[in-house]
Amino acid sequence: MLIRKNTKAFKTILEIITSCQTRADREKLIRLYITRAGHTIKDRISVEGIQGDSAVFYEMNYQAVLTYLQSSNHQLHQSEDIPGIYFFRSTSNKVWDEMPFEFDEAVKKEFASLPDLPVLRKKEKAEKYVFPTAESKTETKAKKEKTKAPKPVKVEEEEPDQPNYKTKHKITFTELERVIYRQPRLNKKGVLDYYDKISEYLLPFLKDRFQHIKLQSDRSESKELSAEVLVEDSSQIPEWIQSTTFSRNKAKEEILLCNDRDHLLFYVENGCLEFVPATSRIKSIDSPDYIVVVIDGDESELNKTVEVALAAKAIFTGLQLPSFVKTDGKSALHIYIPLDSKSDFEASKNAAEFISKLIRIKVPDVVFKGIDEDVYGKVVLDYSLNEEGNGIIAPYSLVAADSPTVATPLTWEEVKDGLRPEDFNSETILKRLKKSGDIFDSLFKKKVNADDLLSRLEENYAFLF
Numbered sequence: 001m002l003i004r005k006n007t008k009a010f011k012t013i014l015e016i017i018t019s020c021q022t023r024a025d026r027e028k029l030i031r032l033y034i035t036r037a038g039h040t041i042k043d044r045i046s047v048e049g050i051q052g053d054s055a056v057f058y059e060m061n062y063q064a065v066l067t068y069l070q071s072s073n074h075q076l077h078q079s080e081d082i083p084g085i086y087f088f089r090s091t092s093n094k095v096w097d098e099m100p101f102e103f104d105e106a107v108k109k110e111f112a113s114l115p116d117l118p119v120l121r122k123k124e125k126a127e128k129y130v131f132p133t134a135e136s137k138t139e140t141k142a143k144k145e146k147t148k149a150p151k152p153v154k155v156e157e158e159e160p161d162q163p164n165y166k167t168k169h170k171i172t173f174t175e176l177e178r179v180i181y182r183q184p185r186l187n188k189k190g191v192l193d194y195y196d197k198i199s200e201y202l203l204p205f206l207k208d209r210f211q212h213i214k215l216q217s218d219r220s221e222s223k224e225l226s227a228e229v230l231v232e233d234s235s236q237i238p239e240w241i242q243s244t245t246f247s248r249n250k251a252k253e254e255i256l257l258c259n260d261r262d263h264l265l266f267y268v269e270n271g272c273l274e275f276v277p278a279t280s281r282i283k284s285i286d287s288p289d290y291i292v293v294v295i296d297g298d299e300s301e302l303n304k305t306v307e308v309a310l311a312a313k314a315i316f317t318g319l320q321l322p323s324f325v326k327t328d329g330k331s332a333l334h335i336y337i338p339l340d341s342k343s344d345f346e347a348s349k350n351a352a353e354f355i356s357k358l359i360r361i362k363v364p365d366v367v368f369k370g371i372d373e374d375v376y377g378k379v380v381l382d383y384s385l386n387e388e389g390n391g392i393i394a395p396y397s398l399v400a401a402d403s404p405t406v407a408t409p410l411t412w413e414e415v416k417d418g419l420r421p422e423d424f425n426s427e428t429i430l431k432r433l434k435k436s437g438d439i440f441d442s443l444f445k446k447k448v449n450a451d452d453l454l455s456r457l458e459e460n461y462a463f464l465f
Helices: 006-021 054-069 106-110 134-146 189-204 262-270 300-320 343-361 430-436 449-464
Strands: 030-034 075-077 086-090 091-104 179-182 185-187 211-215 218-223 241-246 251-255 272-277 291-295 322-328 334-339 378-381
Touching: 030 054, 054 075, 054 091, 091 106, 179 189, 185 189, 185 378, 189 272, 189 430, 218 272, 262 272, 262 378, 291 300, 291 343, 300 334, 300 343, 343 378, 343 449
Parallel strands: none
Antiparallel strands: 030 091, 075 086, 086 091, 179 185, 211 218, 211 272, 241 251, 291 334, 291 378, 322 334
16 A cells, blocks of 8 residues: 555654664664565565674665655555555566565554554564575575475574673673664673673662663663563562562562672663662662752753853852762763761752752752743753652763763863763773772762751851742
């Protein structure tokens, strides 16, 4: 069935294909096939099943699908025999079903707001396929001359070489060549390598805390690190994985912990990409051990964010408060004030709100997240992460974005015009640590009591509001 370009169905397909172009999980949302010249979709070959660098074939065919959708020489068709299979036919060849593709059922959730969604298909097992070489073609021809019924050659799937991370427990690493980031290109092996090398700096911020995570396959949503979220079958969780049980909302919950390198690599193997720990530890779950204020602006105008951060620094200096700053790997800066873990979340949040109001006195143009409506083009202050149950991306965690940027601690001297979060990435961060050390190493050496801080703020500055 022909799908004309002026229809809602065509425009929706074009929108989905275009939107998924830079997503790391696009292979799961859109599955591609190839067909030989003159063949139909009944003879299609799954790109996923191609032995070798299937990622290269996927990229080439994805770009071809985009080109054909915008081409006047190719027409989009939907198969009437195999529901959910789409393909192209050129105006010069109306027999060859070119560039077949299909949409996974997850597309319905991701693009629910679009009209006339395409027909969706459940994932089928991809048959393995090896491209014949010139040598194998010659051998096949010789065999045919000797016998009319040659036996099919069975292709044995080789297990990938395992990285030598020297783990204490056995962890089988899979799909090491799967592309996770595209700008620049970084595969799963590269992500594992990064977390293996950065673990000694990252783990202190994850230890004994419940974690929110962002998965490689679902970067837009943060989820709690649990057996149910991590793997479809929780029986796959090894016995050595540590967990703890605590009461929340009058119900007991079991959460997974990330206290050592083996745990960290196991979670990354199973899809964890970004780690967002809680602001309190399990043993003092009701008492946060730092206040955090988020300063977020437009990526194209990061200098405005820097201006607000420096105004905040001036306030902290005047209040004689210890303060630490880091990037979030995108467009925001996070400012930490270490606490002594003897106050509750209400005191922590109220103190963060008070500080945010002082910042707005110095920079009136800033707005508060969730309170002010007109936020377009302005720097946003967010103190809501100090509420119980929230978390913030850990220092040295990779960011779930298009590029492998890293949430990176900075010195206050580095917070200046020209700051570029993209300069702090999986390639540069280890060299930076070797040269400058861990800037957050002294985060908890000077601590503040949140109740005392709030009392001091209210006593001296309440008249300003």
